Amino acid sequence: MQKNNADTLLIVEDDIGLQTQLKWHFSDYNVVVAANLDEAIVAIRLREPQVMVQDLGLPPDPEGVTQGFALLQNALQINPHMKVIVMTGNDCNEHALKAVSLGAYDFYSKPVNPATLALIVQRAFHMHQLETKNRVFNLSQSSNLDGLITADERMLKVCKLIERVAPTNAACLLLGESGTGKEVLAKSLHTLSPRNESPFVAINCAALPENLFESELFGYEKGAFTGAVKSTPGKFELADGGTVFLDEIGEMPLLLQSKLLRFLQEKVIERVGGRKLIYLDTRIVCATNRNLEEMMASGEFREDLYYRIAEIQIDIPPLRDRSSDKVLLARYLLKKYVQKEKLKIIGFTEDAISAIEDYSWPGNIRELGNKVTRAAIMCDHKYINAEDLGLKSVDTTPLNLKVIRESAEIKALKTTLSLTENNISAAAKLLGVTRPTFYDLMKKHNLNTD
Numbered sequence: 001m002q003k004n005n006a007d008t009l010l011i012v013e014d015d016i017g018l019q020t021q022l023k024w025h026f027s028d029y030n031v032v033v034a035a036n037l038d039e040a041i042v043a044i045r046l047r048e049p050q051v052m053v054q055d056l057g058l059p060p061d062p063e064g065v066t067q068g069f070a071l072l073q074n075a076l077q078i079n080p081h082m083k084v085i086v087m088t089g090n091d092c093n094e095h096a097l098k099a100v101s102l103g104a105y106d107f108y109s110k111p112v113n114p115a116t117l118a119l120i121v122q123r124a125f126h127m128h129q130l131e132t133k134n135r136v137f138n139l140s141q142s143s144n145l146d147g148l149i150t151a152d153e154r155m156l157k158v159c160k161l162i163e164r165v166a167p168t169n170a171a172c173l174l175l176g177e178s179g180t181g182k183e184v185l186a187k188s189l190h191t192l193s194p195r196n197e198s199p200f201v202a203i204n205c206a207a208l209p210e211n212l213f214e215s216e217l218f219g220y221e222k223g224a225f226t227g228a229v230k231s232t233p234g235k236f237e238l239a240d241g242g243t244v245f246l247d248e249i250g251e252m253p254l255l256l257q258s259k260l261l262r263f264l265q266e267k268v269i270e271r272v273g274g275r276k277l278i279y280l281d282t283r284i285v286c287a288t289n290r291n292l293e294e295m296m297a298s299g300e301f302r303e304d305l306y307y308r309i310a311e312i313q314i315d316i317p318p319l320r321d322r323s324s325d326k327v328l329l330a331r332y333l334l335k336k337y338v339q340k341e342k343l344k345i346i347g348f349t350e351d352a353i354s355a356i357e358d359y360s361w362p363g364n365i366r367e368l369g370n371k372v373t374r375a376a377i378m379c380d381h382k383y384i385n386a387e388d389l390g391l392k393s394v395d396t397t398p399l400n401l402k403v404i405r406e407s408a409e410i411k412a413l414k415t416t417l418s419l420t421e422n423n424i425s426a427a428a429k430l431l432g433v434t435r436p437t438f439y440d441l442m443k444k445h446n447l448n449t450d
Contacts, residue, residue, distance in 0.1 A: 007050055008047050009032070014036060014058055019033050019035070032047050040052075041074055046383070048079060048347070049082060050083065051124045051125055052084045052085070054084060056095055068099075069102065072102055081132070084104045087109075088108075089110055092109075148181065154317045158315075161314060162192070165312050166191075167194065171308060171309050173312070175313060175314065176317070177318045179365050180364045181365055182287040189243065189285055193243070198240070198242030199238060199242040200243050201235050201245065202247060203244065205246055205248045213256050214255075214272055215232075215234065217234050217260075218237075219269075219271040220234075220272035221273040223273065224272045224274070225273070231271070244284055244285070246260075246287070248287070258302065258305075261308060263284075264305075264308045265308070267279060284309060292306055320360045326357050326361070333368065333369050345379055345384060355392060356368075356391070371390055371391070406445070409441060409444075413431075413447055
């Protein structure tokens with residue numbers, strides 16, 4: 001297997017000399033180094049390495065927790081597909097076997113022979129590549145929803161519903177906010193149906209002038225109106241045997257609603273200015289971001305048409321309710337744009353990821369795509385940050401228990417000192433500790449009452 005500098009290798013080693021030696025030896029890879037557990041966790045989240053070489057004998061943290069096994073377990077929890085190679089001393093075979101039982105890919109005993117370790121690393125990258133291809137293949141076999149990227153449970157249920165309904169002739173109504181991917185799902189309904197070799201015709205009802213609505217949908221005969229110099233088929237005829245997607249169906253005028261209802265009931269149309277009945281085999285898929293039930297109550301939408309187009313109703317959740325999809329989609333959109341424009345951007349910074357997850361995305365996937373594209377154009381570095389995205393940087397909550405505990409202690413000390421106007425006795429009593437303990441905590445966190 002040839003080395004590829006697009007492959008990312010994480011080396012976790014506290015010995016700076018050995019760290020430098022390994023970094024130089026594996027220079028054909030995109031090498032990231034870390035000296036301890038915290039640095040390694042940050043690198044795994046940001047750089048998403050395919051392979052990690054870690055010293056299992058990392059020194060314990062100040063609280064005596066062994067970092068080697070803790071890193072292995074945390075790393076595989078964050079990135080379960082990553083290949084981890086642990087390095088141990090000659091007399092630590094028992095630890096090496098334990099590491100393998102916890103999920104490590106392989107182990108290597110020190111002292112380091114770079115050539116031998118290089119073969120193990122090369123084989124790990126090769127195995128990762130094969131497993132990735134296998135996962136992609138299995139995914140393509142289990143879902144044919146082209147263009148849909150999701151890991152959200154609600155959206156996966158929508159996918160299953162689409163796959164079940166697609167082979168039928170049932171009229172489907174897709175409900176969701178603008179930018180949630182209604183047209184992608186409509187295309188999936190067509191692609192997975194027996195009609196997939198016939199045309200898929202999309203019509204945005206909100207974009208058609210009312211005086212052209214009927215002629216666009218049903219066509220017109222020569223001489224039907226000024227400028228009608230020849231007979232022209234409408235969108236429904238062009239999609240005969242296929243699927244018509246009526247986006248923003250709530251914007252359709254009432255007069256056209258009655259004609260659409262007739263087509264759904266009888267499968268016939270008449271061109272504008274014509275007398276001939278034209279029989280068509282066209283499936284109708286509709287979508288809207290409006291509340292059709294409220295429109296029916298106010299007389300803006302026909303109730304009988306609603307029940308015709310909504311034989312199957314599919315509710316699409318907005319992006320803000322698909323938390324697991326926000327970063328997934330952002331990375332997909334960035335990778336797609338970077339490959340298209342041949343940019344050197346690698347990914348997002350930690351503050352960008354936090355900002356993406358925290359933002360509500362009122363414009364949904366369309367807004368996300370817009371911000372990612374703009375950020376990729378404006379970014380001067382390898383990683384896009386929150387400012388590049390035009391989002392407010394969000395304070396990230398650390399996942400390290402020690403950091404969380406220290407942060408909580410500092411906050412509690414400052415709060416009690418503030419409430420008691422720096423009266424140590426009162427603050428200690430309020431916090432439920434002795435004065436000496438309170439002083440020790442202040443010293444530990446470099447706090448004073450000046």
